[in-house]
Amino acid sequence: MIRTIIFDIGNVLTVFGWKNFLHSFGFPPEIEKRVGKATVDNPFWHEFDKGFLSDEEMLEGFIRNDPSVEKELREIYVSLHGIVTKADYAIPWIQALKKAGYQVLVLSNFSDKVRRENGDALDFLEYVDGGILSYKDGVIKPDPAIYSLLLERYGLKPEECVFLDDMQPNLDAAARFGIHTILFRSYEEAQEELKKLGVEA
Structure with missing residues (x-):
């Protein structure tokens, strides 16, 4: 049973937000x-x-x-008003998952430079339950260290997690830990893949 949904930021939450x-x-x-x-x-x-x-x-x-x-x-x-990604439109998705009882985390190669320049486009970070950000934790996907750190920090069982990313090498590394993975191409496809894993939100 899936208990934790893990999102990449750049081309998952922000692109989904832009399309919404x-x-x-x-x-x-x-x-x-x-x-x-x-x-x-x-x-x-x-x-x-x-x-x-x-x-x-x-x-x-x-x-x-x-x-x-x-x-x-x-x-x-x-x-537009300087928040070009409109990432806050991803918030309802995160809220729906949390309301359905899932823990929501992020796992992202997010640089400090990008955080400083575009931080106000990341309103959704207030709604997630945590995660690993490269600028804070000094590890970068697909380094195995980033996945082991995530699992250890949050006491996660790999088989109860699903990770959505748009880069296959990142997913391959996660899969080696036993984490379920979804290659993100669109919100609609991701929803269908999540349903196959029993995730309804």
Whole structure:
């Protein structure tokens, strides 16, 4: 039985949060899909996500990626206020899991530089039950030390944990400890994979 859900931050909680943010505008499904691809599939997304580029620079990058949705991209831009990842939209997912009785942890190669530059986009950290962050704990995935530290610190049984990450090497390392793993491609796929493990939230 799964008791603990472990999330990567960058391309799991923040990308999920961004997609939920887009959904809040009520665009037709095809337009929402195009806007999503123009943003998340942008080659500069990681720089955007980490706060290395200004909102204005990224808006122009989004528009170059798909000029056909310029109007919608500019509409989104009006709602941006320096918190470009909109990670707080992941909070309901975390809350639902906790309400269903699961412990929620994070396990992330999160640098201190990114934390300082983009910290106010990480509101969801207040809602999780803890975890391992590389800037605090000095270990980086997929180093086995990060997984053993997590298990030891929280007294976890590996078979009762599931780890969601977008990088297969990180999941492979976790699996060697007996932790269940899910390769994160989308929220919908992740929900289906979690259901297969008996996780309903």
